[in-house]
Structure formats: C-alpha cells, structure tokens
Amino acid sequence: MKTRFFTKIILITFCLTLAVAFLPATPVQAAGDAPETIDTRLENLLMREKIALNNQANRLAYSEQVAAKTDTFIQRMKDRGLDTSELEKAFADFKEGVRVAREYHDRADGILAEPAGFDENGKITNRKLALETVRSAGNALRRAHLELTEATINLRIAVREFIEEQLQQENKP
Amino acid sequence: MKRLVLLLLFSITLLMAACNRGDHLNQPWETPAQSLITPSAVKSAELANASEDLNDDTAAQDLLELIDQLIQANQAGDPFNDLP
Numbered sequence: 326m327k328t329r330f331f332t333k334i335i336l337i338t339f340c341l342t343l344a345v346a347f348l349p350a351t352p353v354q355a356a357g358d359a360p361e362t363i364d365t366r367l368e369n370l371l372m373r374e375k376i377a378l379n380n381q382a383n384r385l386a387y388s389e390q391v392a393a394k395t396d397t398f399i400q401r402m403k404d405r406g407l408d409t410s411e412l413e414k415a416f417a418d419f420k421e422g423v424r425v426a427r428e429y430h431d432r433a434d435g436i437l438a439e440p441a442g443f444d445e446n447g448k449i450t451n452r453k454l455a456l457e458t459v460r461s462a463g464n465a466l467r468r469a470h471l472e473l474t475e476a477t478i479n480l481r482i483a484v485r486e487f488i489e490e491q492l493q494q495e496n497k498p
Numbered sequence: 499m500k501r502l503v504l505l506l507l508f509s510i511t512l513l514m515a516a517c518n519r520g521d522h523l524n525q526p527w528e529t530p531a532q533s534l535i536t537p538s539a540v541k542s543a544e545l546a547n548a549s550e551d552l553n554d555d556t557a558a559q560d561l562l563e564l565i566d567q568l569i570q571a572n573q574a575g576d577p578f579n580d581l582p
Binding site: 366367370376377381384387390395397401459463464467471473477481 | 555558560561562564565566567568569571572575576578579581582
C-alpha cells in the first residue's frame with residue numbers, strides 16, 4: 326500500500342516536471358527590476374544597432390573576398406574554354422547587390438556615428454529624435470542585410486548551376 | 499527496482515528541464531565580434547547537402563564553401579524585423 330502511494334507520488338511529480346520542461350520559457354527578469362521604460366528600450370536598441378553595424382561591416386568585408394575568389398574562378402573557367410556568360414552576369418548582379426548593401430550600411434554608419442537624441446554614453450537626451458534615429462538606422466541596416474543576403478544566395482545558385490551544367494557536358498557521350 | 503527506474507526517469511527529466519531553461523537565457527541579439535567561419539546553427543538542408551553532389555574540383559568547392567560561410571554569417575545577422 327505504502328509502495329503504491331510512493332509510486333503514484335513519483336509518477337505525478339514526473340509528469341509535472343515533464344510538462345514544465347517542454348513549456349516555452351519566458352525571458353527571465355531579475356526580481357526587483359522596474360518595468361522597462363521606452364527610454365531604456367531605445368537605449369538598448371541603439372546598442373543593438375551598433376553591434377549589428379559592426380558585424381555587418383565584417384560581412385561586407387568578407388563579401389569582397391567572395392568577389393575576388395569568384396573573379397579568379399571565372400577566369401580559370403574561361404581559360405579552360407568554358408562558356409561563363411551566365412556566371413559573369415550573376416557575378417555582376419552580386420557586385421551590384423553588395424554595392425547597394427554598402428550604401429545602406431554607410432547610411433546607418435553615418436546615423437549611428439553621432440546618434441541624434443542620445444548623448445555620448447548612449448543615454449536619451451531627446452526621446453522623439455532618439456526614436457527617429459533608431460528607426461532610420463535600423464531600416465538602413467535592414468535594407469543592407471536583405472540586399473547582401475539576396476545577392477549572396479543568388480551568386481551561390483549561379484555557381485552551383487554552372488558547375489552542374491559543366492558536369493552534364495562532361496558526362497555526355 | 500521499480501522505484502529506482504522512476505527515480506532515474508525523474509532525474510533525467512529534471513536535467514532536461516534545466517537545459518531547456520538555460521537555452522532561453524541567451525540574448526536574442528547578435529554577439530559582438532561574431533566569427534564568420536563558425537558555422538551557424540541555422541543552416542538549411544539545401545545548403546547542408548549542396549556541396550555533396552558536386553564534382554571534386556577544389557576551386558569550385560573552395561568558392562562554394564566561401565559563399566556558404568557568407569550565407570551562414572548573413573543568416574546569423576540581425577534582420578531588424580522588430581523595429582519600433
């Protein structure tokens with residue numbers, strides 16, 4: 326009787342723990358924290374945009390390496406006497422995409438270099454201006470992100486198609 | 499014996515619960531000085547299998563790997579979908 330009771334207790338606890346384990350977790354807030362104000366949110370967004378700007382600059386620099394390598398690859402394929410016209414077209418589109426992404430990135434860089442509505446420590450001085458700063462910098466970063474992502478994916482598709490096409494040509498009897 | 503098995507299951511579940519909590523403590527932002535060569539956790543199946551069906555031309559493979567790394571870095575980038 327005692328054993329059954331103990332088993333039931335263990336089973337119920339097990340089921341409860343299992344349910345808790347798979348519940349979506351909510352962000353943890355330290356006890357005693359005041360509710361997040363609009364100013365704090367804007368200050369956090371500014372910090373987030375500065376981090377994203379820095380990482381995006383790294384990716385843009387990396388895209389230059391990709392461009393250099395693609396250029397070398399196209400030359401090698403040309404030297405082999407292969408038709409690289411489609412690949413060259415895709416490469417031109419990639420370079421254009423990177424150029425546009427860099428334009429948006431530079432715009433965000435300009436806004437975040439001296440963010441209007443914030444002091445030098447990233448604290449709000451004018452909420453309305455700060456909101457506009459965060460919005461415009463975020464939009465520019467977003468556009469740059471989309472341009473670079475799309476350009477890179479399209480280049481990959483083109484390179485892959487080129488290689489597969491060459492394979493098919495080689496395998497033809 | 500039955501108790502032992504139940505206790506074991508209970509301990510495993512507690513561990514799973516602890517791991518699940520820990521995952522969500524990470525910031526939803528990008529981290530500074532993000533490495534471009536670290537594979538992103540977000541990698542589509544298309545990308546994972548893409549290189550396997552290609553030939554062993556090292557120049558082509560190198561180029562595809564380089565492009566893949568940039569794609570992965572982009573995927574890890576902040577898309578700012580939640581701007582105010």
